[in-house]
Amino acid sequence: MHVLFFLLLASAWQQVIADSDSDSCKSSTTISSQSDADSLADCDSLEGSITFSSSASGSIVFNNITEIKGSFTAQGASSVTEISAPDVTGISSALTIDNMSSLTKLSMASLSKVESGITITNNKNLKSLEFQNLEEVDGQLDLTGYFTSVLLPSLDQVDGSTTIKGKSPMSCTALNALRSSDVFRGSYSCSVDGGGSSLSAGAKAGIAIGVIIVVILLLLAVWYVLRQRRQRQPRRRRTFQTDPPSPEIALGSEKLLEPEHKSSPPKESPVKERELQVPRKPIGPPPALLDGRSIYEAAYPASPIPVYHELDAGPVSGSHQRPIHSET
Numbered sequence: 001m002h003v004l005f006f007l008l009l010a011s012a013w014q015q016v017i018a019d020s021d022s023d024s025c026k027s028s029t030t031i032s033s034q035s036d037a038d039s040l041a042d043c044d045s046l047e048g049s050i051t052f053s054s055s056a057s058g059s060i061v062f063n064n065i066t067e068i069k070g071s072f073t074a075q076g077a078s079s080v081t082e083i084s085a086p087d088v089t090g091i092s093s094a095l096t097i098d099n100m101s102s103l104t105k106l107s108m109a110s111l112s113k114v115e116s117g118i119t120i121t122n123n124k125n126l127k128s129l130e131f132q133n134l135e136e137v138d139g140q141l142d143l144t145g146y147f148t149s150v151l152l153p154s155l156d157q158v159d160g161s162t163t164i165k166g167k168s169p170m171s172c173t174a175l176n177a178l179r180s181s182d183v184f185r186g187s188y189s190c191s192v193d194g195g196g197s198s199l200s201a202g203a204k205a206g207i208a209i210g211v212i213i214v215v216i217l218l219l220l221a222v223w224y225v226l227r228q229r230r231q232r233q234p235r236r237r238r239t240f241q242t243d244p245p246s247p248e249i250a251l252g253s254e255k256l257l258e259p260e261h262k263s264s265p266p267k268e269s270p271v272k273e274r275e276l277q278v279p280r281k282p283i284g285p286p287p288a289l290l291d292g293r294s295i296y297e298a299a300y301p302a303s304p305i306p307v308y309h310e311l312d313a314g315p316v317s318g319s320h321q322r323p324i325h326s327e328t
């Protein structure tokens, strides 16, 4: 009698386990209608992914599921107006809601952790987004679209890059505040079309580096121009100083009289001729000329440079010492 009772109990228990662990909870599911979503209502945890068929329409509600051990993807299902999964707390892969042109409401009030990225993009009619309990995203967070309100009051950690873009009444203030408490581990940007925008730290650093590079280039340009000018100046002065008077100008009248002698050297000025052929070193001021280490050729030997000698008159009392002008 007792044995029979226990056998009945055991078989009943087995039945319960089999029910709660039905096949539909162990495979990925494509959602075309609410009845597909209802077939998962027995599952506490779904060992697979949920993907929306493009033919799905209307409002789709996922009851009872608390854990999706796969991804949740709704893409291009243009007739779906509402997606609700009130009990789901975790998604083991990515959450993607993209190009859902009729979607007006997305509600996952219990969701606290997504182990890959969240991508909610290009949903024309999805104006307001709220993840009341979302704390952790182990991937990117991309919320780009037509949002006028994005609320992530519990957000604590985003490991990937964060991009949030919305429309005018949306405010980045609350999200920017999260940034200062080190929630966003990757890059962060939040911008509002038709309103102010907030640059990411990366963008600010990029602008700063750009400005520094421009300033350095400007300084280099100024330095180069100044250097060029300084190099040109002494060269111009030197050629001006050493250029001897041109024989053509000096003998202009003679050439007019005898045009056939154009190429032959003028015979009247052999000194000038020699001067032209001897290569010249630049001539500095007189003190430099007298420096023993470097000897320069005098400019015009015909006109000697006056040199003053001081003669020592010996131990003569009185003021007899005076410079004597001598010609050498």
Ligand SMILES: *[C@@H]1O[C@H](CO)[C@@H](O)[C@H](O)[C@H]1NC(C)=O
Pocket: 041, 042, 063, 064
């Ligand atoms: C949700 O699960 C409860 C038991 O936990 C069950 O009674 C209920 O019928 C389920 N909901 C749906 C819609 O199947």
Ligand SMILES: *[C@@H]1O[C@H](CO)[C@@H](O)[C@H](O)[C@H]1NC(C)=O
Pocket: 054, 076, 077, 078, 099
């Ligand atoms: C969006 O979805 C529609 C149909 O649902 C499709 O025709 C269109 O190509 C999709 N657009 C993009 C950018 O994926």
